Amino acid sequence: MGTHNSFEQDVEVLYLQHHGWLKGWLQRRLGEAADADDLAQDTFVRIIRARSPVAELKQPLAYLATIANSLLVNRWRRLAVERAYAEALAAQPEAVELSAEARYLLIETLTEIDAVLHGLSPRVREIFLLSQLDGLTYKQIAAQLGLSVNQVQKAMLKAFSRCYASLFE
Amino acid sequence: MPEAPISPRVRDQALAWFSLTQSGDISEAELQQLQRWRQSDSEHERAWQRMAQLPGVLRNHARVLDNPVARGALQQTRYVSGDRRQVLKLLFGVGVLGAAAWHGKDSHWVQGELADLATATGQRLHRTLADGTQLWLNTASAVDLRFSDSERRIVLRFGEVDILTGHDPAGRPLWVQTPDALLQPLGTRFCVRCDEAGSGTRLSVSSGRVSVSVPGRPETQVVEAGSQAFIDARGVSQVGPMDPGATAWIDGFIVAERMRLADFVAQLARHRRGILRCDPAVAELRLTGSFPLDDPERIFSQLVDSLPVGVQRRTRYWVTVVPRQAG
Numbered sequence: 001m002g003t004h005n006s007f008e009q010d011v012e013v014l015y016l017q018h019h020g021w022l023k024g025w026l027q028r029r030l031g032e033a034a035d036a037d038d039l040a041q042d043t044f045v046r047i048i049r050a051r052s053p054v055a056e057l058k059q060p061l062a063y064l065a066t067i068a069n070s071l072l073v074n075r076w077r078r079l080a081v082e083r084a085y086a087e088a089l090a091a092q093p094e095a096v097e098l099s100a101e102a103r104y105l106l107i108e109t110l111t112e113i114d115a116v117l118h119g120l121s122p123r124v125r126e127i128f129l130l131s132q133l134d135g136l137t138y139k140q141i142a143a144q145l146g147l148s149v150n151q152v153q154k155a156m157l158k159a160f161s162r163c164y165a166s167l168f169e
Numbered sequence: 170m171p172e173a174p175i176s177p178r179v180r181d182q183a184l185a186w187f188s189l190t191q192s193g194d195i196s197e198a199e200l201q202q203l204q205r206w207r208q209s210d211s212e213h214e215r216a217w218q219r220m221a222q223l224p225g226v227l228r229n230h231a232r233v234l235d236n237p238v239a240r241g242a243l244q245q246t247r248y249v250s251g252d253r254r255q256v257l258k259l260l261f262g263v264g265v266l267g268a269a270a271w272h273g274k275d276s277h278w279v280q281g282e283l284a285d286l287a288t289a290t291g292q293r294l295h296r297t298l299a300d301g302t303q304l305w306l307n308t309a310s311a312v313d314l315r316f317s318d319s320e321r322r323i324v325l326r327f328g329e330v331d332i333l334t335g336h337d338p339a340g341r342p343l344w345v346q347t348p349d350a351l352l353q354p355l356g357t358r359f360c361v362r363c364d365e366a367g368s369g370t371r372l373s374v375s376s377g378r379v380s381v382s383v384p385g386r387p388e389t390q391v392v393e394a395g396s397q398a399f400i401d402a403r404g405v406s407q408v409g410p411m412d413p414g415a416t417a418w419i420d421g422f423i424v425a426e427r428m429r430l431a432d433f434v435a436q437l438a439r440h441r442r443g444i445l446r447c448d449p450a451v452a453e454l455r456l457t458g459s460f461p462l463d464d465p466e467r468i469f470s471q472l473v474d475s476l477p478v479g480v481q482r483r484t485r486y487w488v489t490v491v492p493r494q495a496g
Contacts (some may be wrong), residue, residue, distance in 0.1 A: 025459075038346060057411050058375065058395075059424065064315045065336045066420035081246050109233050116226050125244045126446035132227045133234055137193025157260075157347050164224045169294060 001034040008048075009056040014064075015044055022064050029072060039075070043068045074111070077118070081110045116166040120159055127152055174286055174296050174314070175216045182206070183216035186224065213364035232251040287311040288328070290442045293418065293462075301335025302343065305419045307319055307362075308440045308462075322346060325370075331416055334377075350400040355391075360416050369401035373415045381405055423460045423468075430454040430476065441465045448491040451478050 005013070019040060026036035046067055047054060057063050085107060089097065117125060127145070128169065130136045136144070138152045146153075175183075186203050189195050189407050202424045206326075209231045227234065255391045286306060290296050294306040298314065300321060305366050306312065310328020315321075321343045323332065334343055334354045345352040347363045349370040357377030363370045372379060374392050382389040383404050390405045397415065399407040414424035423436050432450035438445035440462050460468045472490065481489045 023422075059417065062414070062420060062422060062424045062459060065422065067423075069421075081242060083244035085238065085248040088238045088245060091294060092238055104227070106233060106236070106239055110228060110239060110243050110246070112228065113230055113243060117243075118276065120330065122245050127226065129244060130242065131191060132224055133240075134229060138191075139194060148249075152193070153188065153194045155186060155189065159179075160188055160191075160220075160223055161184050163226045164219065166181065167222065167226070168219055 005055065006136055007053065008010065008049060010046065010053070011048055014054050014060060014128075018060055018064055019044070020068050021061065022068060023118070025065060026068055039071050046071070057112070061069050077114055078107065078111045080108055084159055117159070118162070118166070124159055126153045127155040130155060148165060173212070173215070173299055175219070176285060177287060179210075179212050180344065181215045183213065183220050186217070187220035235361060244320075247390060266388060280318040285312065285314045291440050291463075293421070295419075298335065300339075300341075300481075302337075303333040303335070305331040307331075307418050316341075320344060325361055325363055327363060328361075329357070329360065329418075331360040331419055333358045346441055349383065350381045351384070353382075354378075355380060371397065371399055373397040373411045375411070375416065418462060419457070421462050423462060425456045425458055425460065427455045428455055429454055430472075430478070430490065437462075437465060437468060444487045447490045450492050451476070454478070 013083060023036050023040045023041060026039050030036050031038070054060075054063075085103075097103075117128070120128070127141055130141045130144070131138070138149050138156065141147070141148045142152045186206065188249045189199065190203070202292050213426065240296055286294065286296060286304065288306045288308060288310050290309045292308060296304045296305075296306075298304065298316075300316075302321070302323075302355050304312065304323070307329035309328060311326040312326040312328075312330055313326065317323060318339075318485065319341060320339050321337060323330070323344070324346045332345065332354065337343070343354055343360060345354065347361060348462075349363065350372075352359075352361065352372065356380045358373070358375040359377070359379050360373045361370060362372075372381065372392055374394050374396055376394045378394065379392050380389050381392060381398070381400055383400060383402065385402075386404055388404075392405070395411050396408055397469040398405050398413045412428060414428075417424040419439075423433065425433055429452060431447045431449075433456050434445060434447035437460075445465075456472075456476065458471070458475075460471065469488070469490075472478055473493075474482060479491050479493045481491045483489070
């Protein structure tokens with residue numbers, strides 16, 4: 001038995017060796033020590049949950065950076081959604097503010113949808129929502145937004161191919 | 170069980186068809202044409218079945234989006250530029266890269282179109298094949314999948330592919346073919362790169378072993394885990410320890426450990442459309458760090474921050490890394 005470590009021990013070794021580096025790496029990207037601390041912890045939480053072996057990582061730093069980077073991306077996306085939500089709320093003074101919990105869940109859901117639509121501009125998103133949620137035809141959308149049908153077609157193709165890439169590629 | 174792959178060409182056709190059905194303006198003749206397209210090839214039908222899932226992205230959340238504030242937020246979510254932290258938004262600049270797939274005019278373009286799996290410059294792709302074998306395709310790469318009753322053969326036409334071999338229930342051997350060599354993995358994860366015919370093949374073995382044979386040469390040679398090698402018509406050479414950053418592209422990074430700037434720029438250039446060069450005067454500068462491949466602009470600003478260099482732009486597509494100007 002002797003030298004064979006448990007998964008938890010392997011993670012602990014990884015943590016002791018590289019936690020400081022990871023925190024520094026995150027701090028350079030975030031500019032804030034407190035957030036970097038949180039995200040460094042989250043990175044290890046994710047590694048522990050995933051339970052994929054870490055004993056013989058060839059590139060432990062790249063591995064940590066990859067996981068931390070996806071957390072950074074999620075966090076950034078969530079912040080962008082929160083900001084957009086706050087702006088949308090401010091633009092509709094009569095809208096009822098949700099409870100903290102309901103708001104949290106709503107932002108969570110919007111962040112998930114946003115991840116599928118990432119990179120699409122507000123204009124393309126608007127066209128996509130008008131078609132897919134409101135069921136307008138491309139002609140109706142074009143008329144409503146003062147665009148040509150061709151522009152609407154292009155936007156829809158872009159939106160569908162983005163969804164396709166998010167789901168399947 | 171994982172599905173067979175769908176080629177970019179069929180995907181684009183299916184997207185065009187699907188978008189037409191959503192227009193509210195499709196004609197009877199077009200509907201019949203669509204039926205014929207779907208029935209003419211099983212790959213078409215599989216692509217079509219995927220399309221049918223796309224509206225779910227929004228409609229599954231229709232109740233949430235009934236709330237006009239939520240809808241407005243989703244519509245207006247954007248990654249504005251500004252403070253330093255927000256440069257991260259460039260991580261999402263995938264739309265620009267996606268455009269390459271539609272409008273690419275690489276010399277490899279036509280070949281890539283004909284390949285079973287292909288990526289445009291700046292794209293990467295991960296696929297799991299029916300036998301469980303996993304492929305990661307790096308930027309500007311194309312492979313063919315020739316699976317028969319007696320063997321599984323993956324042909325790298327050009328570019329770079331990382332392969333994690335699956336255990337085939339039918340026990341068929343797996344071969345990987347490049348213009349220079351025929352490789353047989355022996356329970357393995359490994360990465361093969363061949364930029365163009367005549368340039369030789371680079372092999373890096375992460376685990377297991379790979380047996381290499383070169384056309385016209387009788388012997389085979391085995392490359393072991395943790396090693397890399399170069400293969401051309403003269404056989405296997407330059408066997409040495411694997412570069413630890415060699416497969417960081419799978420995770421979307423270039424990982425540099427005291428890397429020469431010229432080598433770094435050459436690596437980055439593979440992922441970016443247009444011309445990217447390094448002035449010989451700064452070629453020997455050394456660089457360390459992890460750099461996100463999807464964001465060349467951010468990498469340029471990191472370079473300027475950390476080395477005495479500047480970035481000279483002749484046009485949007487022609488960029489040279491040069492010594493920083495005095496003053």
